[in-house]
Amino acid sequence: MSVSGKTAIVTGSTSGIGLGIAEELAKAGADIVLNSFTDSDEDHALAEKLGKAHGVNARYISADMSDPEACRALVEKVGACDVLVNNAGIQHVAPIDQFPTGKWDAIIAINLSSAFHTTAAALPMMRKAGWGRVINISSAHGLTASPYKSAYVAAKHGIVGLTKVTALETAQEPITANAICPGYVLTPLVEEQIPDTMKEYDMSREDVIRNVMLERQPSKEFATVEQLGGTALYLCSDAANQVTGTTISVDGGWTAL
Numbered sequence: 001m002s003v004s005g006k007t008a009i010v011t012g013s014t015s016g017i018g019l020g021i022a023e024e025l026a027k028a029g030a031d032i033v034l035n036s037f038t039d040s041d042e043d044h045a046l047a048e049k050l051g052k053a054h055g056v057n058a059r060y061i062s063a064d065m066s067d068p069e070a071c072r073a074l075v076e077k078v079g080a081c082d083v084l085v086n087n088a089g090i091q092h093v094a095p096i097d098q099f100p101t102g103k104w105d106a107i108i109a110i111n112l113s114s115a116f117h118t119t120a121a122a123l124p125m126m127r128k129a130g131w132g133r134v135i136n137i138s139s140a141h142g143l144t145a146s147p148y149k150s151a152y153v154a155a156k157h158g159i160v161g162l163t164k165v166t167a168l169e170t171a172q173e174p175i176t177a178n179a180i181c182p183g184y185v186l187t188p189l190v191e192e193q194i195p196d197t198m199k200e201y202d203m204s205r206e207d208v209i210r211n212v213m214l215e216r217q218p219s220k221e222f223a224t225v226e227q228l229g230g231t232a233l234y235l236c237s238d239a240a241n242q243v244t245g246t247t248i249s250v251d252g253g254w255t256a257l
């Protein structure tokens with residue numbers, strides 16, 4: 001499958017799922033814009049390495065996805081956007097009555113509102129180009145809930161709703177909008193949750209992985225960033241021209257339970 005000559009912007013893509021999706025799109029020939037908010041030498045070097053490895057143009061642009069203007073400016077700075085992957089996301093785990101307001105606001109801004117702003121900036125470019133793909137990274141938590149993840153679950157359900165509206169507003173155009181809902185994928189975001197969960201349940205790392213994290217993932221295996229990249233690539237293919245406004249779960253059976 002080829003996305004040769006297409007420009008893909010992947011938010012929050014210097015690690016984890018975003019980087020995995022960027023890799024698969026680059027492998028298939030897309031020019032890539034990597035993003036995070038750190039703007040380090042390593043970030044720029046990562047883009048250079050990605051471009052060289054796959055013979056595509058790849059660059060890094062810093063933009064803080066908690067800032068609405070920065071979200072729109074990212075897309076405008078690139079000037080073209082055929083594939084928009086709204087992936088940036090953070091997590092915080094606490095009961096509702098102890099959930100810090102600042103964390104709630106940050107999660108809603110980064111995991112949900114950023115996708116609204118980037119989509120608003122990208123749709124006119126997709127319309128001009130006559131082709132576009134909006135791929136929102138939701139979660140199994142966009143379809144089900146877990147305790148202590150109020151902001152995350154609200155944002156991930158919200159992005160499924162935003163995906164449906166985007167699909168309806170573009171339904172008669174060669175543009176699709178879909179959400180990918182991963183189960184647990186072993187990335188830095190998940191890795192960071194392990195120590196807190198070990199403390200909370202007084203469990204070993206192995207028990208936390210198998211009995212807490214993968215408790216609801218019937219396959220008992222983490223999904224991989226390559227599998228998510230492959231799913232994004234499928235959504236860019238002609239086979240997916242009529243796939244719009246829906247969710248694709250990559251969750252080892254989590255949402256079948």
Ligand code: NAD
Pocket residue numbers: 011012013014015016017018035036037063064065066087088089090110111137138139140181182183184185186187188189190
């Ligand atoms: P990660 O922590 O490995 O990567 C997150 C990326 O987002 C990083 O590049 C980080 O720099 C960037 N980022 C964070 N805050 C940002 C900001 N304010 N502005 C710009 N960039 C920012 O996380 P991940 O596990 O790869 O998660 C990626 C997405 O996938 C998230 O939306 C997450 O909710 C979702 N997801 C992850 C899992 C999982 O198991 N890892 C499961 C379901 C959904």
